[in-house]
Amino acid sequence: MSLFDIFKKKSSGDVAKDRLKLLLVSDRANCSPEIMELIKNDIINVIAKYMEIDCEGLDIQITQTESEGENGNVPALVANIPIKEVKHNS
Template sequence: MLDFLNKIFGRDNSSSRNVAKERLRLVLVHDRVGVSPQLLQSLKNDLIQVINNYMEIDEEALEVSLDSSENQVALVANIPVRKMKRKFQTETA
């Protein structure tokens, strides 16, 4: 009952606790894999360039992270798509 009242009156600390827990988990995954924040940002920039050839995306909302489970690491990308492009665009040399 107390949890319910705390949520109603905006005193819910579980959400900030969960956010902090998730941030710590991401930091630990990055440390275990040996990926620097600069490398992850570079990867994100490269993904944006490639995906922009095929679709219009919300670059500000794009999220790229590494997820670890037991002995595997996965690259997780959340890429909001605004619209598909009708023509394939390539870089001109």
């Protein structure tokens, strides 16, 4: 099932709520696209020392995650980094 199919089943009110929740997390974190780009480049540089990664497919974003403590949802930086090949002889 594609992402599109999930949204098709939701009412527009729920879509609005979900979009807003994500949006406000990054708004509140006060993270500009420029800073996100800098973070992304730094992550690439660190990981590249140990493995070959797909820089094009790399995606990072700020989202919400359940906190282990008692303060509910907290912002989290989630990075999806596709690995092409792990370097063995480093």
